[in-house]
Amino acid sequence: MNRLFHVPLSPFSRKVRLVLAEKKIEVELVEERYWEQDSDFLRRNPAGKVPVLKMDGRLMSESQAICEYIEETCPTPALMPVTPAERCEVRRLVFWFDDKFHHEVTSKLLYERVNKKVMGQGYPDSRNVKSGATRIKYHLDYMGWLLDQRRWLAGDKMSLADFAAAAHLSCLDYISDVDWNRNANVKDWYAKIKSRPAFRGLLADQIPGFPPPPHYADLDF
Numbered sequence: 001m002n003r004l005f006h007v008p009l010s011p012f013s014r015k016v017r018l019v020l021a022e023k024k025i026e027v028e029l030v031e032e033r034y035w036e037q038d039s040d041f042l043r044r045n046p047a048g049k050v051p052v053l054k055m056d057g058r059l060m061s062e063s064q065a066i067c068e069y070i071e072e073t074c075p076t077p078a079l080m081p082v083t084p085a086e087r088c089e090v091r092r093l094v095f096w097f098d099d100k101f102h103h104e105v106t107s108k109l110l111y112e113r114v115n116k117k118v119m120g121q122g123y124p125d126s127r128n129v130k131s132g133a134t135r136i137k138y139h140l141d142y143m144g145w146l147l148d149q150r151r152w153l154a155g156d157k158m159s160l161a162d163f164a165a166a167a168h169l170s171c172l173d174y175i176s177d178v179d180w181n182r183n184a185n186v187k188d189w190y191a192k193i194k195s196r197p198a199f200r201g202l203l204a205d206q207i208p209g210f211p212p213p214p215h216y217a218d219l220d221f
């Protein structure tokens with residue numbers, strides 16, 4: 001049985017969950033309290049980070065390496081386009097979200113509001129929360145601009161770039177930090193991806209002490 005060591009509100013874990021579900025690959029989810037730095041976990045991934053996927057008798061870490069392994073070994077439905085230029089655009093946007101968006105928004109909102117409490121690291125730093133709340137507006141506008149020209153974020157087909165973005169935004173939506181009225185293109189895009197069967201697992205997540213708002217699992221939000 002495939003096994004994914006994850007935490008429910010980790011955007012990198014969510015990206016891998018979405019890719020596995022889209023390709024209908026069954027996986028057992030194992031919650032990993034990575035901040036406890038358990039020795040078994042460090043043996044599985046010396047970097048001490050989630051996600052870690054056990055599949056085909058291998059232990060794999062780094063979400064993008066994992067997603068591309070899944071894409072290469074289970075190519076249908078395709079989540080990477082065909083030409084090198086299109087693939088380059090998908091990878092650029094995956095890194096946009098996993099690096100830039102994560103640094104400027106996810107870490108400033110989700111980690112301050114949820115992770116600190118779960119890990120017993122004190123109260124949110126209001127400067128970080130304010131900065132994340134400001135920066136997310138710029139990112140939503142950028143996504144809206146891309147979606148003015150394309151059906152999906154990286155082109156006319158859904159790709160890993162959409163799952164990377166949706167993974168981050170779904171974590172922030174869980175704590176009501178996304179203003180879906182800011183950009184109609186982004187709202188339509190999220191409604192489209194949220195209604196895919198692959199999203200169901202994410203919408204069923206419940207974090208003890210942090211109940212999701214009613215709109216989180218509502219497909220007509």
Ligand SMILES: N[C@@H](CCC(=O)N[C@@H](CS)C(=O)NCC(=O)O)C(=O)O
Pocket residue numbers: 009010011012013034047048049050051061062063064098
């Ligand atoms: N580049 C990594 C980032 C993974 C990551 O930072 N995961 C967080 C949870 S969302 C984590 O495990 N952090 C623990 C740490 O940085 O020590 C990936 O894409 O898998």
